[in-house]
Amino acid sequence: MLDYRIINRLDSHAEGSHLVTWPGSPLLADPQVSACRILSEMAARAENSVADTVFGCAPFTRITLIPLKFWLDGDALTQALRPLFNTPASARLLLDVTAEAPGLSVALRYLFNLEHSLMDLGLRAPQPDAVRLQQIDVWCQPEQSATLKTQLRQQQAISHGMVAARRLADLPSEQCTPQFVVEEAQRLCANIPALRCDVLDENAIVEQGLGLLHAVGKGSARPPRLLAIHYDGVETGPVRSYVGKGITFDTGGLWLKDGAGMYTMKYDMCGAANVLGLMLSIAALALPVRVMGVLALAENAIGPNAMQPGSVARACNGLTVEINNTDAEGRLVLADAIAWASQRHPQTRYIIDMATLTGAVVKALGYELSGLMTQDEPLRAALTAAGKQSGDEVWSLPLDARLKKQTESAIADLCNTPGNNAAISASAAWLLHYFCPPAIPWAHLDISGTALWREGGKSVASGRPIPLLIQHLLNDLQR
Known part of the structure; x- marks a missing residue:
């Protein structure tokens, strides 16, 4: 994790750092800062737009002044910071947070996420001269320190989980198989006493009746896994469960995708990766709660044993599903995992699942909003x-009995896709609702648009919705 310090006065560590501040800040009166003659000119320009220089800014390597209005908006502040760190000028950042900044948490989360880069995967030749951010010094007024300490700790812990999830999801699928995900989770959890892992291999999946997960994974030479990660922050109390879709690569099965549609399908396991990251964030915050994270892991491949359109599989809760589209496999593995989680802890406080489930949710909501579907109004709120x-x-998208016809089958209890190609996202959620007992509040998050960050024509994992779920959990613990 990136190191950080909260400081109220400048010291020798400020020399050579990248100073990010705002016009009118009390920091500008500090002798080390006011010695920079270029600041007066920059301050005038920074009233309405970002002023940035690497020239004449000693003792700093770079100085950036961000207009005060940007600090009032988390997205605007983060967007102002983002281009500055595409090619950092210093391994140390001096961040002035004396401005009222409602969006500071989002910006801090972005900075802590700089710990991960695609270069870290070791798949490209290293760039020995590249500068990486390693240290953040956060300058504030003394009366801000206590609040800022909590804020930094939370955002660092959230980012720790996001980085773990992103690193896993960004790996090529030939490396990131169901078994690899299990082993990586076990490695990351090994030194955290509050976390423990249980694994079902392909034989245990069949023995415990998870026929939908088995159906999806049986066509691959890389067999499916079900991984449950348990966090015991307290000895007793209700368990909160999170379930993630972990399709480590999705060819579409015998309902084969075209090449363009298959290109980013290594990211079809972002839901599972984010459940793992969420558990790591919860542990880093040492929250007083019991949590179970369930990762439903399979590769949807073509082969002699691949599931066929029209086949019927039985879930662990006894319901049968007609598989009329093998490219709608995510809802199958989720359904089994939701049912399994509810059986494991019948007194679960809630179950929240997350999945890159439907392209339709992107058409509906774009890339900034995750789709929320639930029949539990308190959980929705x-x-x-x-x-x-x-x-x-x-x-929120609608989820009620008007969708019932979308999952009707003539041969089984349910079918996995509607024949009319309508309400695809909500229809998938309607199928899932059959697998969570009515007594357990349940919500489905379709993160097809938000699980990836898209920039410059490229996609990388974003780590969302870990920030959302940590905030929801923190709020829930305060009730």
């Missing part, structure tokens, strides 16, 4: 509020 607080927002 709580997640919506947490999304606004965290800057990781959701938008």
